[in-house]
Amino acid sequence: MFADAAEFKRAFQNRLEMAYGKNFQYSTKREQFHTLGTMVRECVSAEWIRTNESYRKTRKKQVYYLSIEFLLGKLLRQNLLNLGLEEIVSEGLADLGIDLDELEDQEADAGLGNGGLGRLAACFLDSLASLDLPGHGYGIRYKYGLFEQKIIEGYQVELPEQWLRHGHVWEVRKADESVEIPYWGKVESSVENGKLIFRHYDAETVTAVPYDIPVIGYRTRTVNTLRLWTAEPSRTMDSKHILQYKKDTESISEFLYPDDTHDEGKILRLKQQYLLVAASLKSIILTYKKQNTSLLSLHDHVAIHINDTHPALAVPELMRILIDEEGFSWNEAWHITRNTLSYTNHTTLSEALERWPTSIFQPLLPRIYMIVEEINERFCRDLWEREPGSWAKIESMAIIANGEVRMAPLAIIGSHSVNGVAKLHTEILKKREMRLFAETFPERFNNKTNGITHRRWLLKSNPSLSNLITGAIGDGWIRETEKLEELLSFKDDAGFLQELDRVKSANKERLAGIIFERNGFSVDPSSIFDVQVKRLHAYKRQLLNVLHIMYMYNRMKEDPGYHFYPRTFIFGAKASPGYYFAKKVIKLINTVAEKINRDKDAEGRLKVVFLENYRVSLAEDIFPASDISEQISTSSKEASGTGNMKFMMNGALTIGTLDGANVEITELVGRGNIFLFGLTAEEVLSYQKYGGYHSHEYYHHDKRIRQVTDQLINGFFPDTENEFTAIFDSLLSHHDQYFVYRDFASYVKAQEKVGKSFQERETWLKSSLVNIAKSGYFSSDRTILEYAKEIWKIDPKTQSSLDI
Ligand SMILES: *Cc1c(COP(=O)(O)O)cnc(C)c1O
Numbered sequence: 001m002f003a004d005a006a007e008f009k010r011a012f013q014n015r016l017e018m019a020y021g022k023n024f025q026y027s028t029k030r031e032q033f034h035t036l037g038t039m040v041r042e043c044v045s046a047e048w049i050r051t052n053e054s055y056r057k058t059r060k061k062q063v064y065y066l067s068i069e070f071l072l073g074k075l076l077r078q079n080l081l082n083l084g085l086e087e088i089v090s091e092g093l094a095d096l097g098i099d100l101d102e103l104e105d106q107e108a109d110a111g112l113g114n115g116g117l118g119r120l121a122a123c124f125l126d127s128l129a130s131l132d133l134p135g136h137g138y139g140i141r142y143k144y145g146l147f148e149q150k151i152i153e154g155y156q157v158e159l160p161e162q163w164l165r166h167g168h169v170w171e172v173r174k175a176d177e178s179v180e181i182p183y184w185g186k187v188e189s190s191v192e193n194g195k196l197i198f199r200h201y202d203a204e205t206v207t208a209v210p211y212d213i214p215v216i217g218y219r220t221r222t223v224n225t226l227r228l229w230t231a232e233p234s235r236t237m238d239s240k241h242i243l244q245y246k247k248d249t250e251s252i253s254e255f256l257y258p259d260d261t262h263d264e265g266k267i268l269r270l271k272q273q274y275l276l277v278a279a280s281l282k283s284i285i286l287t288y289k290k291q292n293t294s295l296l297s298l299h300d301h302v303a304i305h306i307n308d309t310h311p312a313l314a315v316p317e318l319m320r321i322l323i324d325e326e327g328f329s330w331n332e333a334w335h336i337t338r339n340t341l342s343y344t345n346h347t348t349l350s351e352a353l354e355r356w357p358t359s360i361f362q363p364l365l366p367r368i369y370m371i372v373e374e375i376n377e378r379f380c381r382d383l384w385e386r387e388p389g390s391w392a393k394i395e396s397m398a399i400i401a402n403g404e405v406r407m408a409p410l411a412i413i414g415s416h417s418v419n420g421v422a423k424l425h426t427e428i429l430k431k432r433e434m435r436l437f438a439e440t441f442p443e444r445f446n447n448k449t450n451g452i453t454h455r456r457w458l459l460k461s462n463p464s465l466s467n468l469i470t471g472a473i474g475d476g477w478i479r480e481t482e483k484l485e486e487l488l489s490f491k492d493d494a495g496f497l498q499e500l501d502r503v504k505s506a507n508k509e510r511l512a513g514i515i516f517e518r519n520g521f522s523v524d525p526s527s528i529f530d531v532q533v534k535r536l537h538a539y540k541r542q543l544l545n546v547l548h549i550m551y552m553y554n555r556m557k558e559d560p561g562y563h564f565y566p567r568t569f570i571f572g573a574k575a576s577p578g579y580y581f582a583k584k585v586i587k588l589i590n591t592v593a594e595k596i597n598r599d600k601d602a603e604g605r606l607k608v609v610f611l612e613n614y615r616v617s618l619a620e621d622i623f624p625a626s627d628i629s630e631q632i633s634t635s636s637k638e639a640s641g642t643g644n645m646k647f648m649m650n651g652a653l654t655i656g657t658l659d660g661a662n663v664e665i666t667e668l669v670g671r672g673n674i675f676l677f678g679l680t681a682e683e684v685l686s687y688q689k690y691g692g693y694h695s696h697e698y699y700h701h702d703k704r705i706r707q708v709t710d711q712l713i714n715g716f717f718p719d720t721e722n723e724f725t726a727i728f729d730s731l732l733s734h735h736d737q738y739f740v741y742r743d744f745a746s747y748v749k750a751q752e753k754v755g756k757s758f759q760e761r762e763t764w765l766k767s768s769l770v771n772i773a774k775s776g777y778f779s780s781d782r783t784i785l786e787y788a789k790e791i792w793k794i795d796p797k798t799q800s801s802l803d804i
Pocket of ligand 1: 615
């Protein structure tokens with residue numbers, strides 16, 4: 001590390017000239033960024049080695065978090081902050097005439113995820129390292145991250161996200177730790193020394209090569225590892241069709257599937273899942289065997305977590321290793337496997353529940369399929385013995401049924417813990433979606449409400465608010481976020497509230513600058529910044545938001561007595577490329593924006609902004625500048641949400657349904673500090689039970705609804721003939737599955753309340769303060785400590801990596 005800015009500056013200049021063989025004054029921003037990144041990574045190397053050495057020597061129980069996505073974003077600023085180097089580095093760079101912010105702009109977002117699930121995995125890694133816990137991530141190093149979104153004439157256009165074009169400074173290729181992964185082929189069994197032996201032959205082998213990224217804890221000495229795999233051609237393959245083989249192999253880790261709410265059932269996706277699982281388990285067991293002799297007590301030393309069902313093949317793969325390679329009996333292997341694995345469910349949307357046709361699964365993974373069949377048979381037999389004659393129940397719980405392998409049952413049956421991600425979500429799992437499993441294995445089901453790392457989502461992304469907080473209550477909240485509650489004593493401190501207002505205004509000014517730069521028009525920072533940023537999905541109901549904007553606009557045009565506080569509606573959302581409806585909603589938002597933003601009558605009153613290419617780095621600019629957080633999913637559909645927590649932590653007030661973690665937000669801040677509306681989860685679920693509701697009635701009885709709906713198709717928007725018929729039909733012909741009409745009136749009312757409340761400045765600021773003060777609960781440190789104690793059985797007190 002560096003003693004001071006001068007030492008850093010010398011080293012930096014020297015490194016850059018050595019690396020690029022050119023005089024410093026001619027170096028480009030990219031070269032400067034790359035040099036700085038390399039230096040930071042090397043700074044960390046000694047502690048990385050030390051951490052691993054300590055794990056080896058102390059033989060602490062290790063946690064491995066398997067996830068098909070890690071939505072990391074940029075790492076430079078966070079790493080500097082965690083290392084405590086931010087000041088020295090920015091000072092040293094400034095001396096050289098370089099702005100650290102500009103170097104940060106050079107870094108590409110590591111967008112190896114779709115949204116919430118992948119971002120959760122990234123937050124968890126930050127918390128594990130910051131809490132000195134021995135926890136590591138395993139994922140896939142996609143050559144292309146989630147697509148880059150461009151908006152052209154209001155439509156989403158997708159471009160490949162070439163995040164690796166200039167390399168990734170944080171990674172280290174570990175070719176010597178590559179492992180071979182077999183696909184296809186045949187399995188034969190024979191008896192040797194009285195034991196049944198299985199041999200997998202004629203397989204197509206692929207080499208999985210790991211790239212390691214150091215995960216640096218906040219001001220601790222712990223450096224954990226995120227290991228990402230790529231698929232490369234194996235040297236052992238002497239295929240006749242070598243070019244085709246090479247292409248097929250490399251395609252495995254080429255693309256991230258851009259849809260997390262629909263199961264595509266594609267063979268390439270299954271190949272990705274097996275790559276992740278087989279390579280990770282090989283690597284985990286290799287590490288384990290260097291320190292321990294018997295795998296019989298694997299679960300005392302290793303916990304493997306399955307993030308959603310994408311890595312659920314870990315169940316049969318671990319069984320395969322224990323039985324075929326290590327010679328354990330089925331029962332021994334089952335005991336070890338179940339006690340090692342745990343699983344998180346992320347959704348109750350049935351279209352998202354993964355299932356694989358056996359006609360794909362069986363030939364691609366023949367030995368794994370045999371094991372899944374055996375697990376299934378034993379499980380069904382157990383059920384039968386518990387409850388003879390319960391055919392229907394067994395069929396609905398079976399892992400294999402109707403020619404498909406169901407991944408959720410596989411994960412539940414093969415784990416010792418199954419958790420949901422918010423109170424309501426876990427209740428719905430236990431009482432409805434997974435009721436039979438919860439009744440069969442009640443001790444397995446538990447809740448772990450999601451969290452976010454406050455180090456990125458507050459400390460790094462909102463420095464002025466962080467400084468204000470620290471000035472008021474000291475910096476203890478950075479380690480223990482519950483201490484944010486101490487802010488409550490400033491509720492009646494007019495001076496402090498004014499400062500809070502000033503910080504928010506400055507952040508809004510900054511975002512207005514970004515909007516001007518990107519969208520080419522200005523927005524009024526004193527208007528309400530009303531923000532909905534998240535993936536575009538029918539259940540998240542961006543449509544409800546737009547229809548409400550249309551209603552406001554209509555009324556503004558027609559009713560001279562209509563007064564409302566000026567609003568800027570801000571959207572950010574990517575739609576899956578194949579999701580027709582979602583793309584139409586994007587077009588609608590942009591069409592409404594165009595109409596309103598061009599209308600002189602709306603000037604100074606209404607603005608609509610669509611920020612393209614929503615991603616982690618853009619999110620970091622948005623949350624600190626938001627007044628209103630739109631969390632308006634159809635109740636029961638959003639498992640938790642984590643965007644809602646980021647907004648809250650940055651002092652935005654939520655308008656939302658009682659869905660996902662909004663329920664816990666409400667419990668924490670109280671109903672007076674949140675704008676609730678709409679059906680409850682119970683109401684939605686009971687409507688659904690009886691086949692939905694009559695959306696036509698709402699269309700006919702509510703003029704406002706009729707007007708905005710008709711505008712979708714009657715030429716209200718020029719040149720959009722037939723453009724929005726799919727949306728129109730979803731509301732009327734398809735009975736408005738997501739209850740947009742049903743919740744419309746209630747939403748309008750809640751929005752009116754928002755407009756009025758915003759003008760009562762002191763009350764509003766107090767609410768904002770309460771939201772910040774109560775947001776400590778949503779630190780992912782709290783979440784991770786719960787996982788550590790209750791699922792992984794690692795006690796943070798004795799697990800510190802510092803005791804060597
Ligand atoms: C937090 C986050 C999400 C998840 O947002 P939700 O509102 O919970 O769906 C998605 N994308 C990015 C870039 C995020 O930072």
